[in-house]
Amino acid sequence: MGAKKWAMVTLAAAGTLAACAVPNQGTAMPAVAVAAPPNTIVIQPPAVAAPPQTVYVAPPATQTVYPAPSVPVAQTVIAFYDAINRRDFLTAWNLGGQRLAKGGTFASWSSGYTTTSWAAVTVRSVSGNTVYVDLSARQTDGSLRTFSGSYTVSGGMITAANMKRLS
Known part of the structure; x- marks a missing residue:
């Protein structure tokens, strides 16, 4: 029985660290960190969830939002x-x-x-x-x-x- 190979992947985002252990299988994918635009809120996901989402600050929720014309x-x-x-x-x-x-x-x-x-x-x-x-x-x-x-x-x-x- 062969020993499993494990790699530690660490991702730094918004001053926090998230780490998870993943089996070393296939080709490793590089982690890319992208800075959020100004006036954004970055929602940090759990350690094994999808990448962070960017939410733009908008007018109050009580305002009606209409679809933008495509012109x-x-x-x-x-x-x-x-x-x-x-x-x-x-x-x-x-x-x-x-x-x-x-x-x-x-x-x-x-x-x-x-x-x-x-x-x-x-x-x-x-x-x-x-x-x-x-x-x-x-x-x-x-x-x-x-x-x-x-x-x-x-x-x-x-x-x-x-x-x-x-x-």
């Missing part, structure tokens, strides 16, 4: 607000924030979102390269600002906005 110009506007909600202001800047800043700097434009907890955009319709939206922006003081209007998208970037504050 590319609408997707650009949705991606812009998704980046803002994730506090990834550089991505939002590159998706059109630089055009909306009207010559202002990245620092001054991004600091304009300091009092915004989250923003929810609803695409009402799309006509050509114009995306008509309703926007709700929850502020850090608990107040809600609402807007309605449109964004013009060209080449995967927001090039203009015509938004009116409603409340």
